Amino acid sequence: MVTLREVAKLSGVSIKTVSRIVNGDPAVNAKTRDSVQVHLQNLNYVPNQAARMMRGVQSSVYGLMTDAVATTPYSVDIVRGAQAALKEQNQTLLIANSNGDAEQEVEFWRMFRAQRVRGVIYASVFHRSHNVGRPAFNDSIVLANCYASGSDRPSLVPDDEGGGYAQAEHLLRNGHRRIGLLTLIPKIDATRLRGIGIRRAFKDAGVTFDESLNQQGMIGPVHGESMVAYEAALKMLQQKNRPTAIICGHDAVAFHVYAAAAHLRLSVPQDLSIMGFDDLKVITENLHPRLTTVALPYFEIGRRAVELMRESTHQKEGWAPKILVPCPLVERGSCRTLS
Amino acid sequence: MVTLREVAKLSGVSIKTVSRIVNGDPAVNAKTRDSVQVHLQNLNYVPNQAARMMRGVQSSVYGLMTDAVATTPYSVDIVRGAQAALKEQNQTLLIANSNGDAEQEVEFWRMFRAQRVRGVIYASVFHRSHNVGRPAFNDSIVLANCYASGSDRPSLVPDDEGGGYAQAEHLLRNGHRRIGLLTLIPKIDATRLRGIGIRRAFKDAGVTFDESLNQQGMIGPVHGESMVAYEAALKMLQQKNRPTAIICGHDAVAFHVYAAAAHLRLSVPQDLSIMGFDDLKVITENLHPRLTTVALPYFEIGRRAVELMRESTHQKEGWAPKILVPCPLVERGSCRTLS
DNA sequence: TGTTCTTTTGACAACGTTGTCATTATCCTA
DNA sequence: TAGGATAATGACAACGTTGTCAAAAGAACA
Numbered sequence: 001m002v003t004l005r006e007v008a009k010l011s012g013v014s015i016k017t018v019s020r021i022v023n024g025d026p027a028v029n030a031k032t033r034d035s036v037q038v039h040l041q042n043l044n045y046v047p048n049q050a051a052r053m054m055r056g057v058q059s060s061v062y063g064l065m066t067d068a069v070a071t072t073p074y075s076v077d078i079v080r081g082a083q084a085a086l087k088e089q090n091q092t093l094l095i096a097n098s099n100g101d102a103e104q105e106v107e108f109w110r111m112f113r114a115q116r117v118r119g120v121i122y123a124s125v126f127h128r129s130h131n132v133g134r135p136a137f138n139d140s141i142v143l144a145n146c147y148a149s150g151s152d153r154p155s156l157v158p159d160d161e162g163g164g165y166a167q168a169e170h171l172l173r174n175g176h177r178r179i180g181l182l183t184l185i186p187k188i189d190a191t192r193l194r195g196i197g198i199r200r201a202f203k204d205a206g207v208t209f210d211e212s213l214n215q216q217g218m219i220g221p222v223h224g225e226s227m228v229a230y231e232a233a234l235k236m237l238q239q240k241n242r243p244t245a246i247i248c249g250h251d252a253v254a255f256h257v258y259a260a261a262a263h264l265r266l267s268v269p270q271d272l273s274i275m276g277f278d279d280l281k282v283i284t285e286n287l288h289p290r291l292t293t294v295a296l297p298y299f300e301i302g303r304r305a306v307e308l309m310r311e312s313t314h315q316k317e318g319w320a321p322k323i324l325v326p327c328p329l330v331e332r333g334s335c336r337t338l339s
Numbered sequence: 340m341v342t343l344r345e346v347a348k349l350s351g352v353s354i355k356t357v358s359r360i361v362n363g364d365p366a367v368n369a370k371t372r373d374s375v376q377v378h379l380q381n382l383n384y385v386p387n388q389a390a391r392m393m394r395g396v397q398s399s400v401y402g403l404m405t406d407a408v409a410t411t412p413y414s415v416d417i418v419r420g421a422q423a424a425l426k427e428q429n430q431t432l433l434i435a436n437s438n439g440d441a442e443q444e445v446e447f448w449r450m451f452r453a454q455r456v457r458g459v460i461y462a463s464v465f466h467r468s469h470n471v472g473r474p475a476f477n478d479s480i481v482l483a484n485c486y487a488s489g490s491d492r493p494s495l496v497p498d499d500e501g502g503g504y505a506q507a508e509h510l511l512r513n514g515h516r517r518i519g520l521l522t523l524i525p526k527i528d529a530t531r532l533r534g535i536g537i538r539r540a541f542k543d544a545g546v547t548f549d550e551s552l553n554q555q556g557m558i559g560p561v562h563g564e565s566m567v568a569y570e571a572a573l574k575m576l577q578q579k580n581r582p583t584a585i586i587c588g589h590d591a592v593a594f595h596v597y598a599a600a601a602h603l604r605l606s607v608p609q610d611l612s613i614m615g616f617d618d619l620k621v622i623t624e625n626l627h628p629r630l631t632t633v634a635l636p637y638f639e640i641g642r643r644a645v646e647l648m649r650e651s652t653h654q655k656e657g658w659a660p661k662i663l664v665p666c667p668l669v670e671r672g673s674c675r676t677l678s
Numbered sequence: 679t680g681t682t683c684t685t686t687t688g689a690c691a692a693c694g695t696t697g698t699c700a701t702t703a704t705c706c707t708a
Numbered sequence: 709t710a711g712g713a714t715a716a717t718g719a720c721a722a723c724g725t726t727g728t729c730a731a732a733a734g735a736a737c738a
Contacts, residue, residue, distance in 0.1 A: 001455070003724060014688045019726060029686060046452040050398075051724035053389035054693040061433070061454070076415055083436050087443065092450055094400065095434050097422050104426065111431055113385040115400070116340070230627060252625050259627035262601045282621050286591050288569060288598035342694055353718045358696060368716060390694035393723040 002043040010043070011036045022047060053116060060091045062309070063112040063120040067100045078123050078144055081302025091118070100223060119309040121302075122146070126222070127157055127190045140312040144305040145298075152320035154308050156301045160190045163294040163327030164197025167247045167275050170292075170329055172205040175338030176245040176273060179209075180236050182217035182229050182257065184249035191249060194277070198247065213243055217253035229253040233260035237272070244338060245273035251283040254291055254334075269336035279330050289333030297325045341382040349382070350375045361386060392455060399430045401648070402451040402459040406439045417462050417483055420641025430457070439562065458648040460641075461485070465561070466496055466529045479651040483644040484637075491659035493647050495640045499529045502633040502666030503536025506586045506614050509631075509668055511544040514677030515584040515612060518548075519575050521556035521568050521596065523588035530588060533616070537586065552582055556592035568592040572599035576611070583677060584612035590622040593630055593673075608675035618669050628672030636664045 004022070008015045013036060020028045021036050022045070039045075053059055064082060083093055094117060096108035112120055119140040124130060130146040143155035171179055181198065184191045195214075202209040215236060217229035229248070236243065237260060248254040254276040258268060266272050268289060276284060276293030284291040304325065312319065343361070347354045352375060359367045360375050361384070378384075392398055403421060422432055433456060435447040451459055458479040463469060469485040482494035510518055520537065523530045534553075541548040554575060556568035568587070575582065576599060587593040593615035597607060605611050607628060615623060615632030623630040643664065651658065 001452075001724095005724075015724090016688060016726080017686085019724095020687090023726085027686065032686080046449055048393075048455065048724055049453040050389040050392040050455060051693090052726080054387075054393060054695090054724080055726045056693070057726085060450075079434075080436070083434075090446065090450065092433055092435060092447075092454075094431050095418075095422075096431060097419070107429065108431075110385055111399075111429065113340075114388040115431075116387065116389060227625070252621065255625045256627070263627070280621065282591065282619065283625075286566070286594045286622075288595070288602070340694095343696095344694075354694090355696080355718060356716085358694095359717090362696085366716065371716080387694055390723090391696080393694080393725090394696050395723070396696085 001048065002045045003048070004045075007036065007039050007043055007045055011039050059116050059118045060089075061094050061115060061117050062086060062091060062306070063115075063117040064093050064095045064123060065098065065105065065108055065112070065120055066096070066123045066125075067098055068125050075123070075125055075145065075296075075298050077298035078121075078302035078305070081299035081304075082121060082144075082306050083302075084299075085303045085306035119312070121305045121309065122153075123302075123305075126188050127160060127193075128188060140309050142305045142308045142312065144301050147322050148320065152318055154312055154320050154322075156305055156308065156323045156325055158190075158296050158298075158301065159324040159326050160193035161197035161200075162324070163277065163296075164194030165201045166197075166294050166327065166329045167194070167277065168198040168201035169205070170331075171245045171247065171273060171275060171335060172201060172207060174273075174335065176243075177207055178213070178241065178243045178245075180213040180215070180233075180243035180246040182215055182232055182236075182246055182248050182253050184253070185216065185218050185220060185222070185225055187222055194249065217249055217256070227252070227256060229256035230260050233257040234263065237261065237264055237266060243272075245275065245335065247275045249277055251276040251278045251280045251291060251293055254293070255283050255287065258287055269334050273335040275335060284330070284332065287334070292332045292335045293330050294327050295330050297327060300325050340387065341384045342387070343384075346375065346378050346382055346384055350378050398455050398457045399428075400433050400454060400456050401425060401430060401645070402447075402454075402456040403432050403434045403462060404437065404444065404447055404451070404459055405435070405462045405464075406437055407464050414462070414464055414484065414635075414637050416637035417460075417641035417644070420638035420643075421460060421645050422641075423638075424642045424645035458651070460644045460648065461492075462641075462644075465527050466499060466532075467527060479648050481644045481647045481651065483640050486661050487659065491657055493651055493659050493661075495644055495647065495662045495664055497529075497635050497640065498663040498665050499532035500536040500539075501663070502616065502635075503533030504540045505536075505633050505666065505668045506533070506616065507537040507540035508544070509670075510584045510586070510612060510614060510674060511540060511546060513612075513674065516546055517552070517580065517582045517584075519552040519554070519572075519582035519585040521554055521571055521575075521585055521587050521592050523592070524555065524557050524559060524561070524564055526561055533588065556588055556595070566591070566595060568595035569599050572596040573602065576600065576603055576605060582611075584614065584674065586614045588616055590615040590617045590619045590630060590632055593632070594622050594626065597626055608673050612674040614674060623669070623671065626673070631671045631674045632669050633666050634669050636666060640664050 004015045004018045008018045018036055021033050086093060098105040098108060121142050121144050123144040124146040128146050129149040131149050141153050143153050147155040147157055199209055215232045217232055218225045219228055220226050246257055248257060254274050257274050261268055261272050268274055276291045279293045279295035284293050343354045343357045347357045357375055360372050425432060437444040437447060460481050460483050462483040463485040467485050468488040470488050480492050482492050484496060486494040486496055538548055554571045556571055557564045558567055559565050585596055593613050596613050600607055600611050607613055615630045618632045618634035623632050
């Protein structure tokens with residue numbers, strides 16, 4: 001690789017002068033600058049970031065530590081958002097996927113430290129609480145899609161309660177009264193929070209929520225869920241007094257409800273309105289009719305995580321805001337107005 | 340950050356001795372080692388990778404340059420595969436998403452060079468030819484999901500022709516004779532190659548392919564496609580002599596064929612067999628019945644890209660194998676045997 | 679012309695690490 | 709116990725860069 005020394009020798013000036021030119025220092029004669037620039041171009045000089053860092057220059061690399069975010073279709077938008085915010089300043093993302101393996105994670109923290117990354121975004125696939133653990137890393141850490149338990153870290157989470165509220169409110173406002181609910185597994189925060197939001201919307205509308213219509217669309221432990229939405233929907237829709245709408249805990253759950261409805265020869269949205277959650281494009285845009293859903297603002301979370309991290313540099317110890325990012329309703333064709 | 344010097348001072352030995360211990364050099368007295376290890380632990384020393392690189396140690400970071408691979412659900416498995424191969428050697432991936440913007444891409448190449456990354460995987464969302472361009476980067480570059488035009492680089496691409504063959508062969512072997520085809524846009528290599536494979540399977544089976552059943556499931560230019568599979572399938576299935584099976588250019592296309600079939604009250608696979616391509620889990624595992632498809636071996640491509648890169652270090656200039664990675668058939672419930 | 683001020687340039691050290699080589703301590707053998 | 713071999717340790721330089729400070733070259737003025 002070309003070094004400053006080589007360029008300097010070729011240009012007949014000192015190393016320091018070339019360094020000045022590379023860094024745009026104005027205190028250098030225009031003539032000198034021009035002649036050196038030529039050599040810089042010709043040799044295709046690119047500064048050695050490692051050497052710069054040794055001189056105390058901050059790294060331009062951020063770390064993204066995740067259980068699986070970067071590699072599942074569900075929340076990959078966190079990565080996209082973070083990269084969009086980063087690229088404006090010519091910074092990059094070092095991505096580490098622990099796949100939930102704690103030992104791997106420790107190893108990755110080591111690696112981030114070895115690289116002296118400027119900050120770390122810790123993102124999880126599910127909205128949950130997470131303990132970053134020992135002061136393994138004192139530098140700026142921002143939690144995305146999870147929040148700190150124990151040590152205090154700034155965090156960004158989707159407003160699941162607001163999202164749940166939006167789901168129910170939309171259906172209630174459009175005249176639905178008998179509304180089914182097909183949730184994710186109860187253990188995760190998202191389920192609990194959305195449940196609260198949904199019930200609040202019912203209360204605000206003065207409608208009683210029939211708890212017998214609250215069913216799980218998925219069952220099992222956190223990383224080993226299995227989908228039972230099809231069977232649950234079938235059962236719910238075969239009741240005499242079947243619901244006119246079903247709120248789903250996830251677009252994939254809604255996917256199965258479509259199938260169940262088709263099986264029962266119920267057409268969407270004439271006979272049944274369906275409301276999703278996540279706005280996973282592969283599903284929402286390919287269903288017939290396209291799915292009305294509440295979007296998880298992953299891109300926004302990624303973008304703001306980077307901003308938060310930049311801010312955190314100027315903050316004192318213990319600064320740990322927990323920011324709720326709103327989940328907007330995306331209206332498509334799967335919900336109808338009851339006259 | 341803790342340095343060797345600090346540890347050395349605290350332990351009462353020289354910097355070099357600590358360095359030896361950190362690097363597992365056996366030529367150090369056991370007693371010394373033990374006492375220094377304690378301080379290493381206490382101070383939580385982590386070597387400065389930047390300083391190491393200055394001493395000529397190779398970077399442990401690889402670059403992944405992509406148009407969008409890392410951030411679309413379709414081919415994110417390339418990333419997973421690469422990371423799986425990397426993590427065995429404690430190496431990481433620096434991910435750069437150009438979003439197809441050539442200027443951004445140049446900027447990212449600069450960044451990779453500045454970081455002195457060890458090698459670069461260049462991955463594209465679509466199987467296509469790609470010109471890496473000027474000798475901007477002489478080091479090891481491997482193309483994933485695309486192949487070199489112009490300069491010669493080693494590359495890994497899915498065996499689309501074999502995949503197409505597998506799609507058709509499976510249906511033909513199960514007694515289907517009248518088979519529809521709903522392709523992706525014709526411009527991309529995948530479409531052309533799979534078409535060749537499909538026709539070869541027909542020929543091998545001694546069956547004539549009815550070209551009138553060859554329709555586009557998607558239309559438009561490369562980055563602005565629109566889905567027309569639903570309408571196309573509807574039309575195809577309303578013919579008097581409708582096909583008993585439809586081969587799709589993508590699982591998302593198959594998704595729409597399911598919808599069209601449901602609309603026409605045709606049940607899958609009784610009345611219609613459907614064959615996908617890609618094995619995009621979000622779709623294939625959520626459809627009812629689950630979709631029989633041919634998998635794109637993205638994980639494998641990512642994994643082997645890393646291996647290829649490692650190999651390429653020991654090869655001479657101009658070494659540029661183009662490797663076809665097989666696309667296996669994944670049998671689920673959407674294709675039936677005609678008696 | 680000499681003096682002072684400003685602009686431009688370069689010598690040198692330092693960042694944290696490791697390779698080279700020299701030095702010291704320890705052990706073995708005759 | 710001397711002599712030689714081996715084991716353990718450390719001094720020093722170098723990697724490529726930039727901050728500090730001093731020197732050199734011009735410019736401005738009396």
